[in-house]
Amino acid sequence: MSPEIARKLKLAAAALADADGLLITAGAGMGIDSGLPDFRGPGGFWSVYPALGQAKIAFESIANPAAFDQDPRQAWGFYGHRLERYRRTTPHAGFGLLLDMARQLPRGARVFTSNVDGQFQKAGFASEHVCEIHGSIHHLQCAAGCSERIWSAENFHPDVDHENCRLIGEMPHCPHCGALARPNILMFGDWGWIDRRTALQYQRLQQWLPTVDRLVCIEIGAGTNIPTVRRFSETCSGTLIRINPGEPEIPDPSNGIELPMGGLDGISRLGQAITQG
Numbered sequence: 001m002s003p004e005i006a007r008k009l010k011l012a013a014a015a016l017a018d019a020d021g022l023l024i025t026a027g028a029g030m031g032i033d034s035g036l037p038d039f040r041g042p043g044g045f046w047s048v049y050p051a052l053g054q055a056k057i058a059f060e061s062i063a064n065p066a067a068f069d070q071d072p073r074q075a076w077g078f079y080g081h082r083l084e085r086y087r088r089t090t091p092h093a094g095f096g097l098l099l100d101m102a103r104q105l106p107r108g109a110r111v112f113t114s115n116v117d118g119q120f121q122k123a124g125f126a127s128e129h130v131c132e133i134h135g136s137i138h139h140l141q142c143a144a145g146c147s148e149r150i151w152s153a154e155n156f157h158p159d160v161d162h163e164n165c166r167l168i169g170e171m172p173h174c175p176h177c178g179a180l181a182r183p184n185i186l187m188f189g190d191w192g193w194i195d196r197r198t199a200l201q202y203q204r205l206q207q208w209l210p211t212v213d214r215l216v217c218i219e220i221g222a223g224t225n226i227p228t229v230r231r232f233s234e235t236c237s238g239t240l241i242r243i244n245p246g247e248p249e250i251p252d253p254s255n256g257i258e259l260p261m262g263g264l265d266g267i268s269r270l271g272q273a274i275t276q277g
Helices: 003-018 028-034 042-048 050-054 065-070 072-088 093-103 196-211 228-235 263-276
Strands: 021-026 109-113 130-132 135-142 150-152 181-185 215-220 239-243 256-259
Touching: 003 239, 003 256, 003 263, 021 093, 021 196, 021 228, 028 263, 042 050, 065 072, 072 135, 072 181, 093 109, 093 263, 109 196, 109 228, 130 196, 135 196, 215 228, 215 263, 228 239, 239 263, 256 263
Parallel strands: 021 109, 021 215, 109 130, 215 239, 239 256
Antiparallel strands: 135 150, 135 181
């Protein structure tokens, strides 16, 4: 470890020692150490879904409500595979380390994430303390938009032909009107996403933030390609600790700490710095 990184970790540990509340913000990079892909670039996406690569179907095209109109079995082949993968995935140790940090603070912690995988809840974070700003794959809505209803996907167990990225089992349907169901996720070009669940999560987060006097924000794996998380981190008061191996830069370095490393590595080193005092 370079002296500069050691210095920054010490500063970050000092900020957490003085904090009374922790805001954890996370992008796709948070899941990499759990073995989850982040889909950055068509090469990375197509390596996970070769059938879509052969058909030259980009991530932006399949992660799109239009895909459910054009080829619903292919769309659910993609989302069904992701749903089953996220259900099988064990959150990496960094989630537990963040929980430990939160338990030391009077106001605890809240999470703001663009990830739809539900890994924070799976790792032990209270559901009411997590804001999933792009929705959740573990919840469904009517693709036809018959109502504002959102329901759990727990009873849907997709049977997917992984080689061809197609759902071969029964497709999920809206319990109200019988139309096709889709994930309650904000997709590309999406005007039909029902944001009621996310709006309530966001409202709870906004009610918590003013109760914290000395906020520290730890941001993990949030890139500039889809900057939702980075922008939110930068608008919150307090000290920002940005953990990112490729894009650690902070607009105002005097009010933040840049840690150019991966998620689990950065969280682990930060935990060690806190222990060492």
